[in-house]
Amino acid sequence: MKMINKKINEFIEKAKLTDTFWVEKAKLDFATQLNKFRKLSEYSNKDLADKLGTSPAYISKVFRGESNLTIESMVKAARAANAELQINFIPNEALASKWLGRVIELQNHPYKPSAFIAHSTRTAAVVMAANDDETSQELMYG
Amino acid sequence: MELKVLHKDKYIIAAPMNRGKCNVEQELTDDVDLSTFSQRLNVLEKLIRISSLGIDGDSNIWLKCLDSKKGVYEIKSGKIRVFCVRGNDGVLLICTALLRKTTKKADTQEIAKAAEFKKKYDEAYKSNTLKLIEDKDENDQQKN
Numbered sequence: 001m002k003m004i005n006k007k008i009n010e011f012i013e014k015a016k017l018t019d020t021f022w023v024e025k026a027k028l029d030f031a032t033q034l035n036k037f038r039k040l041s042e043y044s045n046k047d048l049a050d051k052l053g054t055s056p057a058y059i060s061k062v063f064r065g066e067s068n069l070t071i072e073s074m075v076k077a078a079r080a081a082n083a084e085l086q087i088n089f090i091p092n093e094a095l096a097s098k099w100l101g102r103v104i105e106l107q108n109h110p111y112k113p114s115a116f117i118a119h120s121t122r123t124a125a126v127v128m129a130a131n132d133d134e135t136s137q138e139l140m141y142g
Numbered sequence: 143m144e145l146k147v148l149h150k151d152k153y154i155i156a157a158p159m160n161r162g163k164c165n166v167e168q169e170l171t172d173d174v175d176l177s178t179f180s181q182r183l184n185v186l187e188k189l190i191r192i193s194s195l196g197i198d199g200d201s202n203i204w205l206k207c208l209d210s211k212k213g214v215y216e217i218k219s220g221k222i223r224v225f226c227v228r229g230n231d232g233v234l235l236i237c238t239a240l241l242r243k244t245t246k247k248a249d250t251q252e253i254a255k256a257a258e259f260k261k262k263y264d265e266a267y268k269s270n271t272l273k274l275i276e277d278k279d280e281n282d283q284q285k286n
Contacts, residue, residue, distance in 0.1 A: 005148050006277035008186065011171040015183055024184045028191065035203050063203035065184050066219060 027065035030074060035063055037081035051080040143266035145236060147276045151193040153234035158259065159275060166224070169240040178242060184219035189237070197234060212257035225252050227260040230267050233274070
């Protein structure tokens with residue numbers, strides 16, 4: 001079970017209401033992915049820098065999440081690490097809860113085929129699982 | 143010696159307590175200093191990920207080893223620098239200090255201070271006088 005320091009937990013929960021939190025998270029997510037593919041490609045930081053025509057110091061800065069990259073730079077970096085950039089939106093808790101609620105309503109509807117309901121519930125649960133929701137975990141895994 | 147747990151996943155990230163206060167915790171969660179808000183969030187997010195991944199492997203992009211003999215590391219974002227040393231058992235990292243610095247090189251005095259702390263920590267670990275202070279798990283609190 002994860003345990004977070006109360007003050008830090010409160011600070012992060014407040015920060016989640018700001019764009020800044022999600023920007024920093026996205027930078028580190030990108031850095032993690034880029035580093036993963038750099039390793040898979042058996043490249044050093046210098047190899048990656050050479051492929052991008054930049055310096056190893058710049059690559060370190062990207063890995064530290066200190067660069068605010070453009071989509072063009074992200075695409076180039078991903079391609080240099082033998083990958084393709086894929087952008088996914090996932091619903092926030094409010095939107096996912098709204099749709100899960102509707103699916104659960106459908107479950108009790110007498111005229112809906114059960115297969116459709118099962119499929120819809122599962123889809124919603126998958127979406128919710130992305131947000132670490134306990135209800136969706138139950139729906140997915142019983 | 144008392145250490146405050148900052149985050150606990152697979153490994154524990156902690157910081158020293160001094161007269162009932164944890165300076166690193168206070169500096170990280172400071173609501174007043176908005177100029178370093180994004181940088182402190184960046185460092186916190188790194189600490190949380192390191193707590194899950196460990197020091198080696200994928201998280202080594204965020205940990206700069208300042209002195210391998212003394213085992214002093216640095217986590218940096220902009221002008222925020224957190225000095226860390228490795229702990230024992232499940233305690234992975236102990237954040238000894240948080241500084242706001244714009245200079246490129248890490249302060250040698252801070253490295254020395256971190257190394258000194260590491261010595262004291264090792265002594266406390268050996269003599270079994272280490273105390274880890276945790277806030278109660280939120281889920282446990284709800285159950286109670």
